[in-house]
Amino acid sequence: MIEFIKGYINYINPEYIVVENNGIGYQVFAPNPFAFNKSDDQLITIYTYHYVREDTLALYGFQTREERALFVKLLNVSGIGPKGGLAILASGQPGQVVRAIEHEDEKFLVKFPGVGKKTARQMILDLKGKLHDLVPNIQHDLFNPNDNTLADPSSSVALDEAIEALKVLGYAEREIKKIIPELLQETMTTDQYIKKALQKLLK
Structure with a gap:
């Protein structure tokens, strides 16, 4: 069991991140890969779960x-x-x-x-009744409200990436299309678009 990986985020896409540690890049699937920031000098810790089946071998990573x-x-x-x-x-x-x-x-x-x-x-x-130990320490919102970083207003790359991430998570295109007009009203990072979209989809 790999408890965690400490390294640098080398690559991010809608399905997974690549964490570089000692010259090795680990492919780690994450709930929202864009919640992580690509950086060559910011050392982070990813808590991992090693999923092993007869036909599947994968690492899943989480912030807590x-x-x-x-x-x-x-x-x-x-x-x-x-x-x-x-x-x-x-x-x-x-x-x-x-x-x-x-x-x-x-x-x-x-x-x-x-x-x-x-x-x-x-x-x-x-x-039911088996999750009480998780609630006190769980992060209810991983978005940092003090982070004012915005996507480039002249580019739709962040929104496009968010839409692809929602598709990867299993949301139907017709569901996503319904909320796009609301998302277009704001300029945000990919992570923020994803969280905003999920808030709308879960209402």
Whole structure:
């Protein structure tokens, strides 16, 4: 088990980041890769989960141990795989997920891609009462409100990247198209676009 990787973010795309450590680049799938900043001089720690199956070998990475713990618990629910677990955590507000499970809020849970009524009920059945230890330390919003970095107003690259990331998470194109007009009203970073979009999609 690889507990964490400490290194530099070498590459970011809608599915994963590449973390460079001692000349080796580790491909790490993350809930929202754009929550990380590419940097050659900022050393960061990624808490990882090594996923091993007969036909799959992959690393999944998170900003906190609590996020990773929730991801692992979600994988134990029948009907939820790694992609589904990442989509649920992508909003950066795992506390909302915990509360929905504790309050048996199926309507909220089925808004995540790939989660139907049967899976939502299974999440509640399997996890209710088992997540209290995660809530106190979990980061309800990984966005730093003091970060005023904005995307280039003359470019739609950040929004395009956000849309691709939403597709990777499993959201249908028709769902994404409904919220694009609202996203176009603001100029933001890719990470901020993704979080804004997820807030709209989960309402």
